[in-house]
Amino acid sequence: MKRMLMAVVLLAVIGSLVEAAKPSSPIDQILANPAAREQAIANLRAEGPAGLAKLDELRKSITDEIVTHSAANPQQPDARLTARLAAVETLMDEVAAQRYACKSRLFWYTDLEQAQAAATKQNKPILSLRMLGKLNEDFSCANSRFFRTTLYANRDVSELLRENFVLHWKSVRPVPRVTIDFGDGRKLERTLTGNSIHYVLTSDGQIVDALPGLYGPAAFMSQLKTSLQLIEQLAGTDEATRSERLVAFHQLQLSALDQRWASDYQTATQLLNSGSSAVHLAAPSPLRAAQPLKATAAPPNAAAAAQVTRPKKMVEMPLVRAAIPGAEIPANVTDDKLWQIIASLHAAESKLDEASMELIRSQNPIAAHAVRLATTKARIEDPLVKLVRTLENSIAVDTVCNEYQFHRQIHEWLANSGRSDVEQFNERVYAQLFLTPSSDPWLGLAPIDTYTALPNAGVAANR
Structure with a gap:
C-alpha cells in the first residue's frame, strides 16, 4: 500500500514538474519551438502593424512586471522576466x-x-x-x-x-x-x-x-x-x-x-x-x-x-x-x-x-x-x-x-x-x-587602375 501511495505521489510530483516545464503562454510556445516561431512570425507579419502591436502590448506587460518586482526586490532582479523581455524584443524585430x-x-x-x-x-x-x-x-x-x-x-x-x-x-x-x-x-x-x-x-x-x-x-x-x-x-x-x-x-x-x-x-x-x-x-x-x-x-x-x-x-x-x-x-x-x-x-x-x-x-x-x-x-x-x-x-x-x-x-x-x-x-x-x-559591383572600393602588390589586387569573388 505504501509503495502504491509513494508511486502515486511520485507520479503527481513528476506531473507537476512536467506541467511547470510546459510553455505557459503562446509566446513561450513560440520561443520554445523554432518551427512554431517561424509560422507565428509569418502570421503576425500578415496582420501588419496590428501584429506588431500585439507583441508591443506583451512587452509592456512584462516591463510592468519587472518594475513591480524591482520595487519589491531591488537587489534581486528576476532573470526569468529579463530573459522573456529580451526574447519578446527580438521577436518584435523579426515581425517589424x-x-x-x-x-x-x-x-x-x-x-x-x-x-x-x-x-x-x-x-x-x-x-x-x-x-x-x-x-x-x-x-x-x-x-x-x-x-x-x-x-x-x-x-x-x-x-x-x-x-x-x-x-x-x-x-x-x-x-x-x-x-x-x-x-x-x-x-x-x-x-x-x-x-x-x-x-x-x-x-x-x-x-x-x-x-x-x-x-x-x-x-x-x-x-x-x-x-x-x-x-x-x-x-x-x-x-x-x-x-x-x-x-x-x-x-x-x-x-x-x-x-x-x-x-x-x-x-x-x-x-x-x-x-x-x-x-x-x-x-x-x-x-x-x-x-x-x-x-x-x-x-x-x-x-x-x-x-x-x-x-x-x-x-x-x-x-x-x-x-x-x-x-x-x-x-x-x-x-x-x-x-x-x-x-x-x-x-x-x-x-x-x-x-x-x-x-x-x-x-x-x-x-x-x-x-x-x-x-x-x-x-x-x-x-x-x-x-x-x-x-x-x-x-x-x-x-x-x-x-x-x-x-x-x-x-x-x-x-x-x-x-x-x-x-x-x-x-x-x-x-x-x-x-x-x-x-x-565593387562600389568604387576596388579601382582597376590602382596597383596593390597583392595577387589579383586582393580581390576574391566566391559566388
Whole structure:
C-alpha cells in the first residue's frame, strides 16, 4: 500500500514538474519551438502593424512586471522576466522587419506591392526606404543605422510615421563590411560606403518627394509634413493634373531652396570672414532657430501652383543668384568650416530626444556604467554627452549638405518630369548622386587602375 501511495505521489510530483516545464503562454510556445516561431512570425507579419502591436502590448506587460518586482526586490532582479523581455524584443524585430522595433514600434513591408495594397486600403501614402544592407540587421549601411536611433526611435517621428504612412524598405544591394583583426583576439568590424534615401510615394507608387541621406529629426518631420499636405491636394485629381501640380511643387521648392541657400551662404560667409567666436555648432542655443522654407510651410494650391512656371523661375532666380556670387551652386562649396557654420544656423533641427538618447545609452553600456559610478557628477562626466554632441553636430552638417546639394538636385529632376518610376529614379540617384551605380559591383572600393602588390589586387569573388 505504501509503495502504491509513494508511486502515486511520485507520479503527481513528476506531473507537476512536467506541467511547470510546459510553455505557459503562446509566446513561450513560440520561443520554445523554432518551427512554431517561424509560422507565428509569418502570421503576425500578415496582420501588419496590428501584429506588431500585439507583441508591443506583451512587452509592456512584462516591463510592468519587472518594475513591480524591482520595487519589491531591488537587489534581486528576476532573470526569468529579463530573459522573456529580451526574447519578446527580438521577436518584435523579426515581425517589424526592423532592428530596435521595440523603440520605434514601426512595421515595415519588404514587398512594395504589399505596401501599395495596404496603402490603398488605409488611404495613406507610402514611405519607401532604399538602402544598402537590411533594416533588420545590425550591419546595415551607416545612414540606416542612424535612422533607427535618431529618427525612428524619436517619439514624434515614430508617431508621425505610424499614423500617416505605410512603411516599406528595400535593400539595393549588400553593404560592404570590413574587419580589422588586431591579432590578440580583438576585432573591429565596420561597414564601408553606402547611402540611403526615403521616397514619399502615393499609394499607387508615384514619387511625391525624396529625402536623400540623413536628416535631423525636426528637419525630417518638416519635410514629411510638407509632402503630406501636398498629397492631400493631389487626392482626387486626374493623372494630368497630378503631374502638373507635382512639377509646379518641385519648381517652387527649388526656387525657395535657392533663396534660403543664398541667405544662409551670406550669413555664414560673413561669420567666417569676421572670425566670430560666437559660432558653435553644438551650442544649446543656436544662432537662430531653423526657419522652414516658405514653400514647405504650405504646399501650393492649384491656383498658386499654376503661377510657378519655368519662365517665372528663370526670371527670378538669376537675380537671387547674382546677389551673392558663388552661392548659387552649393556643390561648389567645399569649405568644411563654412558648412559647419551653415549647419549651426539650423542646429535645432538635429537635436535628439530622450527616446533616442535612451537607445544610444543602451548601445553603449560601458559609458552608461561609468555614469552610474559617478552619479553626483553625471552632468559633467557622462561620456555620452560628448558622444551625442558630436553626433548631433554630424547630423546637422549632413542635414544641410543633403538638403542643399542632394535634395536640390532631386527637386530639379522631379521638376522636369511629370511622373517618375521609383525603381528607375532610384537607379539614377545611386549612380549620379550617391556615386554607387549598380554597374560597379565593387562600389568604387576596388579601382582597376590602382596597383596593390597583392595577387589579383586582393580581390576574391566566391559566388
